[in-house]
Structures are given as C-alpha cells and as structure tokens.
Amino acid sequence: MAFDSLQERLTKSLRNIAGKGNLSERNMEDTLKEIRVALLESDVNYTVVQNFLNSVRKEAEGQDVLNAIDPGQLLVKIVHDEIIRLLGDDDNSINYNPHGLTVIMVVGLQGTGKTTQVAKIANLMKKEGKKVLMIAADVVRPAAIEQLRTLGEQTGTEVFSKGIFVNALNTSIEGVKYARDNGFDVALIDTAGRLQIDDELMKELEDIKEAVRPDEILLTVDALTGQDIVSVAGTFHERLNVTGLIVTKFDGDAKGGSVLSVKSVTGVPIKYTGVGEKINDIDVFYPERLADRILGMGDVVSLVEKAQEEFDQKKAEEMTMRLLQGKFTLDDMLFSLEQSRKLGPLSSIMGMLPGMSDFKGQINDEVAERASKVTKAVIQSMTPEERKDPSIMMNSRKRRVAKGSGTTVDDVNRVISQYEKSKKMIKSLSSMTKGLF
Ligand SMILES: Nc1nc2c(ncn2[C@@H]2O[C@H](COP(=O)(O)OP(=O)(O)OP(=O)(O)O)[C@@H](O)[C@H]2O)c(=O)[nH]1
Ligand SMILES: [Mg+2]
Structure with missing residues (x-):
C-alpha cells in the first residue's frame, strides 16, 4: 500500500520517544529531523515539509511538550494532528445540490481511472438510495462507451450515451437534461483524457462545465505518478476550479508524499481514494484515518x-x-x-x-x-x-x-x-x- 515506507520510518522515530517520560529539547529536535527526512524522501513537497515542521514546533511550544506528563506521546499526537491538517480537516463530503439533480464531472489525464471511479462512485451513491445516471462523454476512445456500459450493467446503473458521432459537449448537455427530466438524483459525467494536459482538452472541459454547471468537478490523479500530481492538479484547478480529488491506485506502492502535499499546495481537498480495480474498491477519504495509518499508531x-x-x-x-x-x-x-x-x-x-x-x-x-x-x-x-x-x-x-x-x-x-x-x-x-x- 502507498505510504508503507513512510509509515515505517515515522513509526520508528516516534516509537523511540513515545514511551519516554522525559524529553529533552535535543531529543525532540532529533525526532523532528528524522520526520523531515522521512517526509522529503517520500516525495512530500519541500515547502510543505518546512511549513509542517514549523507548525509542529509551534504547537509543541504552545502545549509545553517538554514539561508535559508524557512528552513523547504528546509529540506523537501533535504530529498526528498536523498530518490531519495537512490532508484537509475541513468538510470533504460531496456537495449535493439541495434543489434537485446533482451534476458531477469527472476529469483527469488518460488512464488515471476516470471511467472506473465514475462507476465506483455511482455504485456508492446507489447504495445510499440515490438514483444515478452515468453519462458517457468520452467520445475520443470508441471503447470508452462500451467500458462504461459494461460497468453500468455490473452495478445496475443506467448509462446515457449518444455514440461517438455526437461531441462530448452535446452528449453532456443532453445527458444532464435526460437526468433532470427523469428524476435522477445524480448525473456523473465521464469525460475523455489525454496523455498530457493540452489546450484542446481543457477547452472541451471548460465548455462542458459552462453548459452543465456541475456541482462538483472531481479530478482523478494517479498516486503512482508521484510529484506530478501536484502540478497536474494545479493546472486543472486553474482552468476548471476543481472541487475535489480522487486519488486512484492507492493500493499500489506509491511513496505517497505527493498525496500529502497536494491539498496544502492546491487547496483542493481529497474526496475519494481508489484502492483497486473492482467496483467496491473505493473509499470516502477521511484525513484522520489516513493520518492514523501513516503513523501506524492510531492506538497510541x-x-x-x-x-x-x-x-x-x-x-x-x-x-x-x-x-x-x-x-x-x-x-x-x-x-x-x-x-x-x-x-x-x-x-x-x-x-x-x-x-x-x-x-x-x-x-x-x-x-x-x-x-x-x-x-x-x-x-x-x-x-x-x-x-x-x-x-x-x-x-x-x-x-x-x-x-x-x-x-x-x-x-x-x-x-x-x-x-x-x-x-x-x-x-x-x-x-x-x-x-x-
Ligand atoms: N490498482 C488500481 N487500478 C485502478 C484503480 N482505478 C482504476 N484502475 C485501473 O486503471 C486502468 C485505467 O482505468 P480507467 O478507468 O479506464 O481510466 P480512465 O481515466 O478512464 O482512462 P481513459 O478513459 O483512457 O483516459 C484500468 O485498468 C483500471 O482497472 C485503482 O484504484 N487501483
Ligand atoms: Mg475512461
């Protein structure tokens, strides 16, 4: 799983001090240095690491860690809470439209897992009792529509498609209209990807956004691509005002540092993580749970x-x-x-x-x-x-x-x-x- 090595290293340095009844300034600085190296080597953005350590230091001072009953454990807790803040401690839930149909656009580079996550999210929402429509707006790849149909059959979710001869914009507009006219609660739009960000793709997405006014624009980013996540997310966000991230392939052995940085650099919260290829392999993202896992010491x-x-x-x-x-x-x-x-x-x-x-x-x-x-x-x-x-x-x-x-x-x-x-x-x-x- 992503973060395994970061977890191992952080746990090691924190365990050293967790049981200590006394903590000297020196011990604490040594631990913070180890944390710094562990974060940097896991590909966490440099500025993010600096800010993170400054916050930990400030908190440690404010809470007078060195004179606490259990200084080591208190420091662990401070690190834990700062990781949560890094991952976004605000509301990460989906912004449903209170007046009717909720429109969600899923965007991202090629192969990052858009189509798969559309089906996974549709399935999650169906389980919550919502009536969900998936709109096949990827008309670039002929197989894409078929892929979505197969996933739709698997989960019993209706798929809206106009084939590959109608462009993505019109498919989206008609799909959303169909959803509205037929009492759907949610319309998920699966869009086309490109290998790299190009203007044509962005323009197409901007046009769809303009026409259907989505409540959410979710960007899929592949955890395995490392540091690129941050710049890709930044670029998409600049053009589209992305409302949330889906970090896919979280089940792989990504170093994970970019996942830790992306919220604080771009300001876009992570809303879901994809944890496998199967339809149920998706998790709603809870910063606290990931922080627990990264520290490997939720119990402590x-x-x-x-x-x-x-x-x-x-x-x-x-x-x-x-x-x-x-x-x-x-x-x-x-x-x-x-x-x-x-x-x-x-x-x-x-x-x-x-x-x-x-x-x-x-x-x-x-x-x-x-x-x-x-x-x-x-x-x-x-x-x-x-x-x-x-x-x-x-x-x-x-x-x-x-x-x-x-x-x-x-x-x-x-x-x-x-x-x-x-x-x-x-x-x-x-x-x-x-x-x-
Ligand atoms: N391990 C793993 N594989 C995933 C995950 N999400 C998607 N995949 C796989 O990644 C590959 C690409 O997924 P798609 O959903 O087709 O990606 P896409 O973004 O729609 O791709 P394009 O439409 O070609 O741009 C597929 O083989 C998926 O099974 C995940 O969370 N974990
Ligand atoms: Mg696709």
Whole structure:
C-alpha cells in the first residue's frame, strides 16, 4: 500500500520517544529531523515539509511538550494532528445540490481511472438510495462507451450515451437534461483524457462545465505518478476550479508524499481514494484515518487523547467544584501545588470557567508564589486538624511546624496568611459564580 515506507520510518522515530517520560529539547529536535527526512524522501513537497515542521514546533511550544506528563506521546499526537491538517480537516463530503439533480464531472489525464471511479462512485451513491445516471462523454476512445456500459450493467446503473458521432459537449448537455427530466438524483459525467494536459482538452472541459454547471468537478490523479500530481492538479484547478480529488491506485506502492502535499499546495481537498480495480474498491477519504495509518499508531494516538481528556477533566472538575463551593483548605492548597506541574497552573483551570478568565492573572501569580518548597514543607508538617483549621495555630504550634519543616516561624506565618488571602478570594469568586453550576 502507498505510504508503507513512510509509515515505517515515522513509526520508528516516534516509537523511540513515545514511551519516554522525559524529553529533552535535543531529543525532540532529533525526532523532528528524522520526520523531515522521512517526509522529503517520500516525495512530500519541500515547502510543505518546512511549513509542517514549523507548525509542529509551534504547537509543541504552545502545549509545553517538554514539561508535559508524557512528552513523547504528546509529540506523537501533535504530529498526528498536523498530518490531519495537512490532508484537509475541513468538510470533504460531496456537495449535493439541495434543489434537485446533482451534476458531477469527472476529469483527469488518460488512464488515471476516470471511467472506473465514475462507476465506483455511482455504485456508492446507489447504495445510499440515490438514483444515478452515468453519462458517457468520452467520445475520443470508441471503447470508452462500451467500458462504461459494461460497468453500468455490473452495478445496475443506467448509462446515457449518444455514440461517438455526437461531441462530448452535446452528449453532456443532453445527458444532464435526460437526468433532470427523469428524476435522477445524480448525473456523473465521464469525460475523455489525454496523455498530457493540452489546450484542446481543457477547452472541451471548460465548455462542458459552462453548459452543465456541475456541482462538483472531481479530478482523478494517479498516486503512482508521484510529484506530478501536484502540478497536474494545479493546472486543472486553474482552468476548471476543481472541487475535489480522487486519488486512484492507492493500493499500489506509491511513496505517497505527493498525496500529502497536494491539498496544502492546491487547496483542493481529497474526496475519494481508489484502492483497486473492482467496483467496491473505493473509499470516502477521511484525513484522520489516513493520518492514523501513516503513523501506524492510531492506538497510541487515541490512547493519548483519552488519557489526557480523562485526567484533565476529572481533576479539573474535582478541583473546581471544591473551589466553587468556596471550600478551600490547606490540603487543597497542597494538592494544587502537587498537581500544578501536571495540570498546568491553577489559573488555567480557573480560566476555563465562565466569567473567571479575568481573574486568571491574579491567581496565577499567587499560585506561582506558593509553588515553592517552603509552602509544601510547611503544610506537610501540619497535623490534619491544623490543615483544616489553621486558626488554631498558636505560637507553640508554629514553632513545632517550623522546626519540623526546616523553615522559620516567619515562613509559617507567611504560608498561613497566603492561605487566608487565597481563601478569601476563592470565597468571593464562588459567590460571584453561584448559579452558574
Ligand atoms: N490498482 C488500481 N487500478 C485502478 C484503480 N482505478 C482504476 N484502475 C485501473 O486503471 C486502468 C485505467 O482505468 P480507467 O478507468 O479506464 O481510466 P480512465 O481515466 O478512464 O482512462 P481513459 O478513459 O483512457 O483516459 C484500468 O485498468 C483500471 O482497472 C485503482 O484504484 N487501483
Ligand atoms: Mg475512461
């Protein structure tokens, strides 16, 4: 299958870091370098590779990968998400005409698989309950009409043809009219191909486009042709405003890099992939699935996503619920200090709450101040009773705690007064947000 070698290489370099509890800047750069080479050697367009790595780096910085709970896995997830973005994370589905007949033109160079995909797509749409007509507008090759008829018989799809003596334009116009008059949902137009892009072909396609006003113009590109995909797609797109790509022969052992580049270079999304010669050998294109496959580690990626979601959510919920009820003990303060490295500062949790983002800065500063060993040591030296109610902390208790924590009575006083201040603020915040939860 396409991408096998890219997959192998990416998986190898990512597996090296996926299980690492710590990731140095150096490890990360090494991994990014390996990814760069793997992409370039798979024929991904140079500029696309540069942009891709820049985005990964930026995301890694933004998400503070090096300080994450599981830096290696987080980096894998970032790479995965960037591949999805590269492949197009917008809507790739067929744009059906809401007012009636949907007209789809299929165009492309000779032998790239137009006729075969027309039949495959017709078959897919029929399975969805649509009434589909295939229009044989390739009048250049006499055998083309016969080919479409055979495929039509195979799938029970009606084929419209005027033979080879009526030109492609008129066949298309009449075919679309026939579809409209006879209550078809979709008309798929199979057009002629040329070995190379030439003006005559483009003109013919432009004329058909002008006359039938298609809802979709799908361009077939052969995965095996490598880098050419990008320039061919670019040229067709310039002339015709192509709405989607069908990457055919995806079952072959293409390096696949051009498939990764084509969306970001031309802006045309991939809508289908052809994965064999048989009628059912077509897949609706989902960037996420291909990204999973390219990384060969969909399992790891979904695991990271799930673990992170659960972790963040559960802890954040517990914490915020306590805070929102105005309950805040020294134990909570200790807990928040211990968790802050994993969870991000308390402020980021507060920032998620409606109406609280304004207080983010204040809380952040205070938490940062307390995120010191002294604070932790002081609290840890207090009895559970004292932690619950520090007002019982008389001088003798303060001296004991200072001694036990290797700090001073001043330190203990500071911790207690910081706690009181913080508690007051949390109480006032909680009264402000009452009713929100
Ligand atoms: N392996 C593989 N072969 C395919 C795929 N799609 C099409 N083919 C084969 O590619 C060859 C050309 O397919 P056609 O559908 O005739 O291509 P075309 O673009 O209509 O060709 P022209 O009409 O001559 O321009 C045929 O032998 C198909 O069986 C695919 O996804 N995978
Ligand atoms: Mg054909």
